[in-house]
Structure formats: structure tokens, C-alpha cells
Amino acid sequence: MNDRRLKFFIPALIWAVIIFSVSSIPDLSAPSFGFKFTDKAAHFVEYFILGIFLAYAIAKLNLRLMRVFWISVCISAFYGVTDEFHQFFIPGRQMDGFDMLADVLGALSASGIYVFIIRNRGSRINLH
Numbered sequence: 001m002n003d004r005r006l007k008f009f010i011p012a013l014i015w016a017v018i019i020f021s022v023s024s025i026p027d028l029s030a031p032s033f034g035f036k037f038t039d040k041a042a043h044f045v046e047y048f049i050l051g052i053f054l055a056y057a058i059a060k061l062n063l064r065l066m067r068v069f070w071i072s073v074c075i076s077a078f079y080g081v082t083d084e085f086h087q088f089f090i091p092g093r094q095m096d097g098f099d100m101l102a103d104v105l106g107a108l109s110a111s112g113i114y115v116f117i118i119r120n121r122g123s124r125i126n127l128h
Contacts, residue, residue, distance in 0.1 A: 016079060023083050025090075026092045044109075048106035056114065065119055081100055
């Protein structure tokens, strides 16, 4: 890999460190904003951001868009699973399959949107 392309992975790496740092906080619970699944929404958003960062960086490797999509999703999902496993060892935290699902859905959504936008950037996108 070209060393100049590695710089595009820096935002994803920083974001992964932030995710790991926050998940290392004992007894952390998501604030309630008036709806029931704020924790799942937080997981979705944090892995949506990771998915966007990874899709952007992987696209800089000049791969086909479907490869960009799947590699981004797989890396994000794997990181989500390992992060949930890591929480098993943090006091007051636990592994949660629904958190993993929210992580994967966030990464899928971000990667899918990224690929859709890149694929259609030369044409007019009509959403009506």
C-alpha cells in the first residue's frame, strides 16, 4: 500500500480509539432523551461514523465500490464485536447482542450511503 494513502485511515483510527476509550468507562449508561432505545441509537451513530471514515479511506485504495462497501462493513462489524467482548471485562458493563446489531446496522448504513453517493456523484440524484 502506498504510504501516502495511509493518512486517510487516521480519522477511522482516532474514532476507533475514542470508541474503545468510552467503552472502557465502568458503569456508563446512555443518557435518556425521552425515548427508549437511546443506547442502541448511540451505538448506531458511533458505528455509522466509523463506517463513513473507513469507507472513505478504503475508497482511496482504488478498489471497486462493492469491495469498499464490504470491507468497510466487515472491519466495522468486527470492531463492534471485539468492543462488545471488551466490555465484558469492564465493571458495570456487559456484552449485548443488540448493541452489536446496532453497530453493524450503523456501519452498513454508512457504507451503503457512501457507495451510493460516490456511484451517483456524476449524475443528478432525484429523490422525488
